Amino acid sequence: MSKIILEMRNITKTFPGVKALDNVNLKVREGEIHALVGENGAGKSTLMKVLSGVYPYGTYTGEILFKGKKCEFKDIKQSESLGIVIIHQELALIPYLSIAENIFLGNERAKNGIIDWNETIVKTRELLKKVGLDESPNTLITEIGVGKQQLVEIAKALSKKVQLLILDEPTAALNEDDSENLLNLLLEFKKQGISSILISHKLNEVSKVADSITILRDGATIETLSVEEDNITEDRIIKGMVGRDLVDRFPKRKPNIGEVIFEVKNWNVYHPLHAERKVVDNVSFEIRRGEIVGIAGLMGSGRTELAMSIFGRSYGIKISGQIFKNGKEIFPTNVRKAIAYGIAYVTENRKEYGLILIDDIKKNTTIASLDKVSDGLIINENKEVVEVEKFRKKLNIKCSSILQKTMNLSGGNQQKVVLSKWIFTNPDILILDEPTRGIDVGAKYEIYNIINQLASEGKGILLISSELPEVLGMCDRIYVMSEGRITGQLSREEASQERIMKYVINNEGVKR
Amino acid sequence: MKTLRTIVRNNIRQYGMVIALVSIMLLFQILSGGILLKPLNITNLILQNSYILVLAVGMLLVIVAGHIDLSVGSVAAFIGAVAAIFMINMKMPFIAAMVLSLIIGGLIGAWQGFWIAYIRIPAFIVTLGGMLIFRGLTMIVLKGTSLAPFPTAFTKISSGFIPDLFNNQQYHIITILIGIILSVVYIISELRGRKTKLKYEFEVLPMKFLIVKMVIIVAAINAFCIILAGYKGIPNVLILLSLLIAIYAFITIKTVAGRHIYALGGNEKAAQLSGVMAQRVLFWVFVNMGVLSALCGLVFAARLNAATPKAGNGFELDAIAACYIGGASASGGIGTVIGAIIGGLVMGVMNNGMSLIGLGVDWQQAIKGIVLLYAVAFDIYTKSKSA
Numbered sequence: 001m002s003k004i005i006l007e008m009r010n011i012t013k014t015f016p017g018v019k020a021l022d023n024v025n026l027k028v029r030e031g032e033i034h035a036l037v038g039e040n041g042a043g044k045s046t047l048m049k050v051l052s053g054v055y056p057y058g059t060y061t062g063e064i065l066f067k068g069k070k071c072e073f074k075d076i077k078q079s080e081s082l083g084i085v086i087i088h089q090e091l092a093l094i095p096y097l098s099i100a101e102n103i104f105l106g107n108e109r110a111k112n113g114i115i116d117w118n119e120t121i122v123k124t125r126e127l128l129k130k131v132g133l134d135e136s137p138n139t140l141i142t143e144i145g146v147g148k149q150q151l152v153e154i155a156k157a158l159s160k161k162v163q164l165l166i167l168d169e170p171t172a173a174l175n176e177d178d179s180e181n182l183l184n185l186l187l188e189f190k191k192q193g194i195s196s197i198l199i200s201h202k203l204n205e206v207s208k209v210a211d212s213i214t215i216l217r218d219g220a221t222i223e224t225l226s227v228e229e230d231n232i233t234e235d236r237i238i239k240g241m242v243g244r245d246l247v248d249r250f251p252k253r254k255p256n257i258g259e260v261i262f263e264v265k266n267w268n269v270y271h272p273l274h275a276e277r278k279v280v281d282n283v284s285f286e287i288r289r290g291e292i293v294g295i296a297g298l299m300g301s302g303r304t305e306l307a308m309s310i311f312g313r314s315y316g317i318k319i320s321g322q323i324f325k326n327g328k329e330i331f332p333t334n335v336r337k338a339i340a341y342g343i344a345y346v347t348e349n350r351k352e353y354g355l356i357l358i359d360d361i362k363k364n365t366t367i368a369s370l371d372k373v374s375d376g377l378i379i380n381e382n383k384e385v386v387e388v389e390k391f392r393k394k395l396n397i398k399c400s401s402i403l404q405k406t407m408n409l410s411g412g413n414q415q416k417v418v419l420s421k422w423i424f425t426n427p428d429i430l431i432l433d434e435p436t437r438g439i440d441v442g443a444k445y446e447i448y449n450i451i452n453q454l455a456s457e458g459k460g461i462l463l464i465s466s467e468l469p470e471v472l473g474m475c476d477r478i479y480v481m482s483e484g485r486i487t488g489q490l491s492r493e494e495a496s497q498e499r500i501m502k503y504v505i506n507n508e509g510v511k512r
Numbered sequence: 513m514k515t516l517r518t519i520v521r522n523n524i525r526q527y528g529m530v531i532a533l534v535s536i537m538l539l540f541q542i543l544s545g546g547i548l549l550k551p552l553n554i555t556n557l558i559l560q561n562s563y564i565l566v567l568a569v570g571m572l573l574v575i576v577a578g579h580i581d582l583s584v585g586s587v588a589a590f591i592g593a594v595a596a597i598f599m600i601n602m603k604m605p606f607i608a609a610m611v612l613s614l615i616i617g618g619l620i621g622a623w624q625g626f627w628i629a630y631i632r633i634p635a636f637i638v639t640l641g642g643m644l645i646f647r648g649l650t651m652i653v654l655k656g657t658s659l660a661p662f663p664t665a666f667t668k669i670s671s672g673f674i675p676d677l678f679n680n681q682q683y684h685i686i687t688i689l690i691g692i693i694l695s696v697v698y699i700i701s702e703l704r705g706r707k708t709k710l711k712y713e714f715e716v717l718p719m720k721f722l723i724v725k726m727v728i729i730v731a732a733i734n735a736f737c738i739i740l741a742g743y744k745g746i747p748n749v750l751i752l753l754s755l756l757i758a759i760y761a762f763i764t765i766k767t768v769a770g771r772h773i774y775a776l777g778g779n780e781k782a783a784q785l786s787g788v789m790a791q792r793v794l795f796w797v798f799v800n801m802g803v804l805s806a807l808c809g810l811v812f813a814a815r816l817n818a819a820t821p822k823a824g825n826g827f828e829l830d831a832i833a834a835c836y837i838g839g840a841s842a843s844g845g846i847g848t849v850i851g852a853i854i855g856g857l858v859m860g861v862m863n864n865g866m867s868l869i870g871l872g873v874d875w876q877q878a879i880k881g882i883v884l885l886y887a888v889a890f891d892i893y894t895k896s897k898s899a
Contacts, residue, residue, distance in 0.1 A: 314785060336787040345785065353785055356778035358845050367775050368786040370768045377767050382712045421786065 005030040005195050006084075006164055011050055011062035015438070020046045021060070022219045028164065028195055028212075033186055035206040036199045038216035038241055039467065044199050045089070047216070048166050052086040053079040066164075083163030087153045087170065093141045100124040100137035103156045127155040131185060147178030154185065165189065165196045171205060172300065183209050201298055203234045203505060215240040234505070235498065242468055242497035250473030251445065253452040257476060258289030260327075261460050262429045267321035269302075269309040279305045279316060281484040287429060287460035292451065294475030295464045296500050302484035303464045304348050307431045311345035312338035325428070339368060344427035346418055348434045348464075350411075354418040357407035361399060362388045364406050364417050369425045391420035395450060412443025419450060430454060431462045436470060448474060468497045480504055528894075529839060529854045532887075536858060540865025547868050548861075551742035559670065561860035562749040563588070563812045565853055567831035568838075569760050570804030572852040575835045576764075577797045578777040578844025579635035583624065583642030584805040585827035589820075590646040591617055591809030596659035596819035599666060606666040614806045620646070621802020622795070629794040643828070651821045660818035670815035673744040674751065683738075684745030691737025695730045702726060749811060756804075761849045773797060777844030833880070834859055837887040858883070 006028040013021040021043045028034045036044050049055050051064060053073030064071045066082055073079045076086075093102050100120050109119045124137035133151040141149060150170055157165055167186075171179040179202075186196050186209055200206050206213060213232065215222040222240050225232055269280035280302050287293050295303050308315035310323065312335035323330050325341060332338035338345075347353035355364055365388045366373055373384040388402045395416045399409060406417055415435060422430060432451065436444045451474065455461050465471050471478055478495050480488040480503035488503035541548045548554075567584050574581045591613050598609035620642070627638045661667075678685035702722070709716050717725070740746055764770040772793050775783035784790045808827070813819050838855025840847025859880060866876045 311785075312787075334789070335785060336789060339787045347782075347785060352779075353781050356775055356782050356845065358778050358841075359774070363771065363775070367771065367783065367788070370771060374768055377769065379766055379768060379771060381766075382708055382714070385714060386712060 002030045002032070004028065005067055006051075007065040008047070008051065009063045009065070011047065011060055011064075013046055013050055013055060013060040020219050021050070023062070024216065024219070024221050026214055026221065027224070028197060031190055031193045031195055032211040033190055033196045033198055033209050035210035035213045036197055036216065037201070037203070037206060037213060037237060042216040042241075043219040044216055045168060046219075048086055048168060048197070048199065051079070052076055052084060052166065080160050083161050084166070085157035085160050085162045085164070086166040087150075087157060087168065089169045089172065091146075091149050091153055093149055093152060095142040096140060098138045098140055099128070099135060099144075099152050099155075102141055102152060103127060103137075103159050105156075107160065123159065124155075127158050130158060131155045132181070145178075147174050147181070150174065150178070150182060151185075154182075162194060165194060166199075167196065168199045169201065170198070171200065171202060179205065201505075203237050206237070207232055207234060213237065217241060238498055238501045242501065249445070249469065251449050251452055253456070255290060255292070255476050256456065256458075257291045258458065260286050261289050261325060262287040263324040264310060265322045265324070267306065267310070267323075268319065269305055269316035270318040272315070272317050275317060279484050280309060283321075283481075283484075283486050285479055285486065287462055289458050289460060290455050291477065292455050292461040292463055292475050294471040294478040295462065295481055296468060296471045296478055297466070297481035297504055299466055301481045301504075303481050304433055305484075306481070307345055307433055307462070307464060310338075311335065311343060311431065314345075339425050339427075342426070342428035343431070344368075344422035344425055344429070345431045346415075346422055346433060346435055348437070350414055350418050355406045355414060358405060360405050361392070361397065361402045361409075361417050365391055365402075365420045365424060368421050372424065387424070388420070391424065395420055396446060410443070412439045412446070415439060415443070415447060416450075419447070423454070427459065429460045429462070431464070433464045434466065435463070436465075436467070468500055471495075471500070472497065528890075529837075529851060529858075533854050533858050533861065536861050536865070540861065540868065544865060544868040548865055549739065551739050553864070553868070554736075554739050555743045555747060557860060557864050558747055558750050558753075559815065560864065561856060562670070562747075562753055563808045563815070564827060564830045564834065564860070565753055565856045566756060566804055566808045566811060567827055568834040568852040568856045569756055569849055570801040571828075571831040572835050572838075572840060572847050572849055573760070573764070573773055573797050574635070574801050575832070575840045575842070576777045576844060576847045577773050577794055578780065579628065579794070579797075580832065581624075581635065581639045581642075581798070581801050582828050583639040583646060584801065584808070584831060585824035585829075586643045586646035586650065587617065587620055587802065587805040588809035588812060588824035588827060589650045589822075590620075590653070591806040592813035592819040592823050593650045593653040593659070593821075595810055595813055596662065597653060599662055600659050606663050610666075610810055613810055614803055617802045617804075617806020617809070618799050619802070621799040621805070624802070625795040625798030628798060629791040635798075647821075650823075654819060654821050656821060658818045658820040662814060662817055667814045667817050668748060669752070670747075670749050670811050671817075672748045674746045674748065676745055682742075684741040684743075687737050687741040687745040688734075690746065691734045691741075694733050694737075698729060698733070699726055749815075752811075757849060757853055764849055769793070769796075774845055777846075779845070830856075830859060833884050837884060839891055842888075855887075858887075 004027050006026070008024065008026040011021050011024045012019070024043065024047055026047065036047070038044050046055075050060050053075050056074045057072035064073075066084065071079070071082070094105065097105070103124055104120055109116050109123060121137050128135060128137065131151045131154050133148055133155065135144060135148065141152065144152075154165070170182055174182065183205060186198065189196060198206065198210065210227060212224055212226045214224045215237065217240070225236070225240075230236075263286040265284045267280055267283045268278065271277040271279050283306055285293070297303050305315050309319050310332070312332050313319055314335060323332065330341050332341050332343060351357060356367070362384060366384055370379060373380055373387055385402065391397070392399065392402055397413050397416045397420070399413060406414055409417065435451070436447055439447065451461060451463070463471065463475055472495055476492050478490045478500065479486050480490070480500055482504050490499060537548065567588070571581060571584065594616060595609055595613045598604040598612060599606055624638050624642050627633045628635045674686060676684050676686050706716050706722065737746075764773070772783070772788045775786070775788050776790050776793050780790055809824065812823055816823065834856035835847060835852045836842065836855065837858055838847065838851030838853070840852065862880060862883065863876060866879065
């Protein structure tokens with residue numbers, strides 16, 4: 001038994017309105033690969049941000065012990081000086097600088113502010129050799145692929161005398177060979193005594209390299225499994241990740257499902273920048289009147305891209321396929337047309353894409369259907385206030401007045417404003433993309449009630465969510481998406497978390 | 513007392529600008545020994561700043577949409593030159609020449625709007641290019657020299673006054689009458705607005721505050737008109753300017769198009785996903801800027817009674833500064849037409865006042881720069897406090 005290098009004790013971190021971490025404990029031994037798993041939003045990334053000082057000491061409670069010493073990091077620099085280095089999901093490399101410049105960025109080999117390029121190049125070569133990357137130190141980052149960029153990040157970490165390496169979803173964007181390489185590198189580091197924390201959704205990788213596995217769920221530590229002692233299977237991990245109480249978290253509803261009102265056939269979308277990359281691959285689905293249809297899958301599986309490309313071609317290029325509403329083909333080629341056809345899309349990221357934060361509740365609510373409160377081209381502000389007040393009361397938006405700026409609202413109330421905006425357009429089909437992300441439990445329940453209400457009014461709902469319990473608790477039918485394809489379809493009766501997870505993870509061989 | 517405080521706090525930024533303008537005027541009134549508010553000087557103040565204020569109105573829309581236009585000074589000069597060719601060389605009737613000039617201004621705006629909205633080249637670069645292109649074209653059209661004089665009817669736009677039917681020796685009676693009519697119209701509209709609000713059961717200003725507000729505004733309108741009446745009455749260009757302000761204030765506050773411009777500047781992506789045709793809106797904002805630049809060019813040429821290659825130098829910076837001093841946000845989505853006008857007047861009064869007390873152009877420049885910086889810093893400070 002080696003000693004413990006890192007211990008995080010009773011870490012609690014709250015954001016306005018949400019408890020992201022609740023008394024989380026984590027122990028990492030020296031020279032081990034420790035996997036951190038959990039669903040999206042379980043708190044993995046937040047925990048690592050606490051550890052690395054992105055959230056400075058004082059903004060959370062609990063303590064961090066590194067090599068037995070108490071740490072109070074104020075920023076990333078301090079944690080890095082002790083050898084704790086984090087590599088984020090989105091790589092933090094500067095595209096138009098060379099490999100060498102990136103590796104020593106902020107840590108330049110310099111005397112009196114003048115960079116010693118010879119030393120920089122020599123050191124870079126050494127580091128590149130260690131990570132097995134055969135590139136010139138002068139190559140620009142843009143010229144190498146994502147897999148190699150990942151290695152540059154690791155080389156950068158090594159240059160900081162890393163003792164504990166944290167990798168957040170390192171293989172999410174890599175192909176199989178590159179992933180394999182990376183995992184072997186971690187095993188190599190382990191031999192040299194470097195500990196790693198590996199955050200990953202790919203359970204096959206986790207069970208391959210990890211020595212211990214800590215499972216987080218809803219911001220709390222569920223358990224830590226040890227490879228030596230426990231008999232770990234993927235099913236065992238999934239059970240830990242998802243096994244939770246479903247009682248009463250979702251309001252009851254009696255579905256009243258009618259005929260098909262919305263149908264998408266053979267939908268294909270390509271990436272706007274990488275024209276050869278297919279983001280949505282031959283997707284077909286249908287929604288019936290009064291039905292709540294779920295799309296489950298991980299982030300990046302193409303769900304948002306699917307929704308946005310349907311909603312007025314707001315994403316992607318070379319879009320092909322057909323859309324039918326009430327059996328007639330429609331062509332929602334821009335957002336305004338999509339709205340006119342009765343389609344509404346509640347975006348995934350409400351702050352960036354859903355709201356105009358510097359504007360008030362009133363203006364945000366009416367922006368998508370100003371014609372409903374205008375006489376010709378002139379806005380009737382009195383009518384506008386009356387309409388928005390109705391929504392404030394109906395959806396129970398907590399605010400000082402409808403003239404309050406939306407940036408000062410809590411997440412739940414912001415989401416209610418977005419929902420008001422779209423309900424006001426009087427749509428027949430609502431696409432809801434992660435409608436309850438970052439919202440506390442109470443507000444979630446209110447939003448579920450609103451969704452149920454809309455369905456009972458005969459609208460068709462498409463609910464995109466990474467939270468499996470939400471999908472299971474709300475939906476009448478569930479499609480599972482993985483890597484741009486629909487890999488499975490489950491009815492409410494068939495569906496279970498384990499089944500969905502299997503479709504998500506083993507996407508080969510289950511195509512329908 | 514609590515209501516008064518909340519009223520003041522909710523409107524501090526609007527009132528703050530007015531208070532700043534009034535205090536600057538009082539300061540220079542005292543420093544200049546009472547010259548600033550003399551009828552002749554007030555008239556001059558309006559004539560001197562009219563063309564910048566025309567630009568500021570257009571610039572405000574551009575800035576609210578989240579962009580900038582550096583080319584307006586050059587475009588104004590170019591239009592002045594083109595108008596001179598039409599009227600002086602080609603002997604075209606001045607109305608036709610003006611209409612044609614405004615259309616050319618719109619086309620220039622469309623040209624720049626095309627690159628900015630549809631090709632998505634940053635407005636800073638497109639209009640920096642425009643600044644050079646149209647300055648160059650001005651010199652080419654004018655062959656490097658000035659063209660003068662314009663027909664008298666045309667110059668009346670900037671140097672003429674509304675006619676007086678009463679022939680009073682001391683006061684321009686029509687001007688005073690207009691002041692009274694405006695006061696009545698204002699009071700009626702204020703009371704009617706209050707009535708509809710009460711009908712919808714909205715909160716309204718308590719009656720006593722409303723009366724105080726109305727008294728202050730009526731006094732200001734009439735004092736202003738009486739001062740103007742003491743010289744030659746209301747300048748023609750003030751009528752033009754008032755119409756522009758009224759129209760654009762209405763568009764920005766009351767119309768769907770105005771709402772779309774603010775939404776676009778506040779969060780382009782969110783606006784687009786709510787059905788705002790972002791590219792089209794942005795294109796038309798620049799077309800509008802082109803037309804107003806052309807109008808500015810005409811007003812300036814009429815005032816100078818000549819088209820010169822150097823016309824409009826630095827106008828763009830004055831117009832932009834007016835918007836920022838008037839509370840517009842550099843990141844878009846925030847700003848008002850009235851604010852931009854007040855910002856422009858702050859700059860104008862400072863120019864005028866400093867000249868009156870004999871400060872050189874060198875000091876004027878430096879002091880204006882500092883005022884701009886402090887105005888925006890104050891704005892950011894109050895915003896961060898309220899957030």
